[in-house]
Amino acid sequence: MEKIRLSNDAVMPMLGLGVYQLTDPQECERAVINAIDAGYRLIDTASAYGNEKAVGQAIKNSGINRNELFITTKVWVSDAGYGSTKNAIERSLQRLDVDYIDLYLVHQAVGDYYGSWRAMSESNKNGTIRTLGVSNFFPDRIADLIAHHEIKPAVNQIEVHPFYQRAHEHQFLQRNDVQVQSWASFAEGRNDLFLNDLLAGIGRRYNKSVAQVTLRWLIQRGIAVIPRSARKERIKENAAIWDFSLTAEEMSAIATLDRKVSAFFDHRDPGIIAKWVDRKF
Ligand SMILES: NC(=O)c1ccc[n+]([C@@H]2O[C@H](COP(=O)([O-])OP(=O)(O)OC[C@H]3O[C@@H](n4cnc5c(N)ncnc54)[C@H](OP(=O)(O)O)[C@@H]3O)[C@@H](O)[C@H]2O)c1
Numbered sequence: 001m002e003k004i005r006l007s008n009d010a011v012m013p014m015l016g017l018g019v020y021q022l023t024d025p026q027e028c029e030r031a032v033i034n035a036i037d038a039g040y041r042l043i044d045t046a047s048a049y050g051n052e053k054a055v056g057q058a059i060k061n062s063g064i065n066r067n068e069l070f071i072t073t074k075v076w077v078s079d080a081g082y083g084s085t086k087n088a089i090e091r092s093l094q095r096l097d098v099d100y101i102d103l104y105l106v107h108q109a110v111g112d113y114y115g116s117w118r119a120m121s122e123s124n125k126n127g128t129i130r131t132l133g134v135s136n137f138f139p140d141r142i143a144d145l146i147a148h149h150e151i152k153p154a155v156n157q158i159e160v161h162p163f164y165q166r167a168h169e170h171q172f173l174q175r176n177d178v179q180v181q182s183w184a185s186f187a188e189g190r191n192d193l194f195l196n197d198l199l200a201g202i203g204r205r206y207n208k209s210v211a212q213v214t215l216r217w218l219i220q221r222g223i224a225v226i227p228r229s230a231r232k233e234r235i236k237e238n239a240a241i242w243d244f245s246l247t248a249e250e251m252s253a254i255a256t257l258d259r260k261v262s263a264f265f266d267h268r269d270p271g272i273i274a275k276w277v278d279r280k281f
Helices: 025-037 052-062 082-096 113-125 139-148 167-175 186-196 198-207 210-220 231-241 246-256 271-279
Strands: 003-005 009-013 042-044 068-076 101-106 130-136 154-157 179-182
Touching: 025 052, 025 231, 052 068, 052 082, 068 082, 068 198, 082 101, 082 113, 101 113, 101 154, 113 130, 113 139, 130 139, 139 167, 154 271, 167 179, 186 198, 186 210, 198 210, 198 246, 210 246
Parallel strands: 042 068, 068 101, 101 130, 130 154, 154 179
Antiparallel strands: 003 009
């Protein structure tokens, strides 16, 4: 399992399990335990996913020491601001039933995330959050956050997959020592990703699936991944990506799949932002 050293010297696994939409507690707990059994050490949840408790339960039942795991969670828009984020951090610690969170992300660049960052920085200083990061931040917001704070975001978790490759943003983040972590590495199967001829053809050369080729392509770009699956065999499949490498030609061929637009929605759409503000967790 490859790991990467972040700008604050913390070490983060390049592969983890995402648990978005695993809202049934038993299903979520089972997925996390299956992932840990398959060698995963990073779990990506969020207060907005409603499953921090199930993740905490799985950690307890996994038999793995807490200090071998890397737990990520996120503060939602409705908890933006200093006081609200302080409370949100406490609630996440309680639901996860842990003493510290490895990586805590501002989920969206909406609301008073400057206040959130101050609360997160305090928790970083008192040891309850090891690493601070952001999610869905475009380069202008990252530049602004970096310019005005002592603690820099070590990670930006953003949508990246073969149909939305974000090469320029990735370069900008690399220049600023911000590690990219891909969400929806499979575009949640949109645009028939799992049936894609090019990805399937490359996979046949190595006896690997479309999912494995996609994750390998991201890892070789230096992008961390957190694929989600509720199924044990797929959780194992998604972790079997360390025993082959794509050639430069294959990497370039996959680059041609880029459609340069989100497979979901524009995070800067005012209508979307209005909806987020009303969602409370
Ligand atoms: N920061 C953010 O705003 C944000 C947004 C979205 C997601 N995320 C994070 O990123 C994680 C991953 O993104 P995602 O969950 O949206 O989508 P994803 O990982 O792109 O896709 C998940 C889908 O792919 C299927 N799948 C997984 N492995 C497969 C395989 N080997 N073969 C065929 N199908 C497979 C899963 O079905 P089965 O379960 O049936 O296998 C599931 O329907 C999330 O869980 C969450 O932790 C963050």
